[in-house]
Amino acid sequence: MAAASALARRIARSGVLPLCRRLPAWGRAVRQLPGLPLAPCRAFSNNKIQVEMNESSGVATMKFKSPPVNSLSLDFLTEFSISLEKLENDRACRGVIITSAIPKIFSSGLDITEMCGKSTEHYAEFWRAVQEFWLRLYSSNMVTLAVINGSSPAGGCLIALSCDYRIMAENPKYTIGLNEAQLGIVAPFWFKDTFVNVVGQRVAERSLQLGSLYPAPEALKFGVVDELVPEEKLQEKAAAVMAQWLALPDHARQITKSMMRKTVLDRLVAHREEDIKNFISFISKESIQKSLRMYMEMLKKKKS
Numbered sequence: 001m002a003a004a005s006a007l008a009r010r011i012a013r014s015g016v017l018p019l020c021r022r023l024p025a026w027g028r029a030v031r032q033l034p035g036l037p038l039a040p041c042r043a044f045s046n047n048k049i050q051v052e053m054n055e056s057s058g059v060a061t062m063k064f065k066s067p068p069v070n071s072l073s074l075d076f077l078t079e080f081s082i083s084l085e086k087l088e089n090d091r092a093c094r095g096v097i098i099t100s101a102i103p104k105i106f107s108s109g110l111d112i113t114e115m116c117g118k119s120t121e122h123y124a125e126f127w128r129a130v131q132e133f134w135l136r137l138y139s140s141n142m143v144t145l146a147v148i149n150g151s152s153p154a155g156g157c158l159i160a161l162s163c164d165y166r167i168m169a170e171n172p173k174y175t176i177g178l179n180e181a182q183l184g185i186v187a188p189f190w191f192k193d194t195f196v197n198v199v200g201q202r203v204a205e206r207s208l209q210l211g212s213l214y215p216a217p218e219a220l221k222f223g224v225v226d227e228l229v230p231e232e233k234l235q236e237k238a239a240a241v242m243a244q245w246l247a248l249p250d251h252a253r254q255i256t257k258s259m260m261r262k263t264v265l266d267r268l269v270a271h272r273e274e275d276i277k278n279f280i281s282f283i284s285k286e287s288i289q290k291s292l293r294m295y296m297e298m299l300k301k302k303k304s
Contacts, residue, residue, distance in 0.1 A: 046079040050101060051087070058094040059242055060087050065101040069108035072155045076111070077129040084136045094250065095143035095242050098163060099234075100150055104174070109154030112299075115283050116292040127279045130155075131272055134190065137162045139265050141254050143245040147238050149231060152176040153213055160225070161194045164245065164257070167237055170228040172215045177224065181211030184291035186282070188275060193264040199223045 048066035053059075062083060064070040072080075087093045100106045114126045137144065137159065146163040151174045160166050160176065168174065178195055180187045187195075187208055195204040203222050206212070219225045229237045245253070268275065282288060 046083065048073075048076045049079045049083050051083050053087070053090065053093060055092060058092055058246070060093050060096045062087075062096055062098045063101040064099070064107055067102055069105045070100055070102055070156070071108045071111040072130070072133075073111040074114055074126050074129055077126075077133045080133050081129070081136050084133075084140065087142065088136075088140065093142060094246055095145065096140075097145045097147055097238050097242065098159065099147035099238075103150065105150040106146075106148045106152035106176075107156030107159060108151075109156045109158075112292055112296055116289060116296065120280055120284065123280045123283055124276050127276050128272075131190075131268065131275065134158065134162060134194075135265065135268065138194065138261060139258075141250075141257075143242060143253070145238060145242055145245075147234050148174070148176065148225065149234055150174055153179050157224070158191055158194065161198050165241055166225040167227045167229055167234060167241065168216050168219060168225040169231040169234060170216060171231060172217060174216050175213040176216070176219050177211075177213040178208055179211040179213045181209060183211075183295055184288060188279070190264065190268045190275075193267065197261075197264065 048064070048070075050063045050065050052061045052063075054061075062080075064076075066073070066076050070076070084096075087096055110130065115123065118126075144163040144165075146160040146166045148160055148166060148168040150169070152160055153175065154177075157176050157178050168176065178187050178191060180191075192204065192208060195208065198204075199207070199222055207214075207222075214222060214224055216225070216228055220228050227237065227241075
């Protein structure tokens, strides 16, 4: 673990959570040439997501910055997929830490406005973007670490579940879960499969039927997250965890990850168009549209 400890210190000193690119070919870590200064951090920023790449650690940080609540709009999902693809294609990047730049919220999940009062064509485009973001994240060769520094319902929870490891701020006011049932929406089969792979059949079945949102301590108890850490120590802990994962040979970890996740990924790939049609049929129902309108009105009243 000496290598992991050294890498953790280097990541922590960098001042930013490491951001990773696509793993260097089969387990060869990126090495700094003797006599040359450490490579600086590189950053690229879109409207809704900021990405910082630390050249010396080979780790990237992806920060959501789409106020007020980092909702997963079509634009957000598109930026997410593009950002992740850039990192995957960057051979110096081995790991990515996903977190939020907005206090008290990781992500509120799918943007309700994208699913209410729109055309069939829009629903298809939106759902295809949701599928694409998940397929890219869940199948990523990089080490993916969710640093959950705020509440994370529904699609926000899916982002966290799709990562390799989840660290959540130790704050009972922060909640996480797939709560779609509370809105009258059924979580798609690939949401369910991802959840089952993390928490097991029984916890997932009960949680999905009840639309449960778990406060941080309960999320740890039921295995939705792997660790709780005081909020001020999230960065330090993330660096240590990332270093531990990156100390292993990339090829062995990647092949194992692919083996564990292939069945779930293949199921959506084989049924993408059917899944889109099912989504359009479901979301277009007047009863569902009515529920979504009522929920949006409730949110407006809360804001006022």
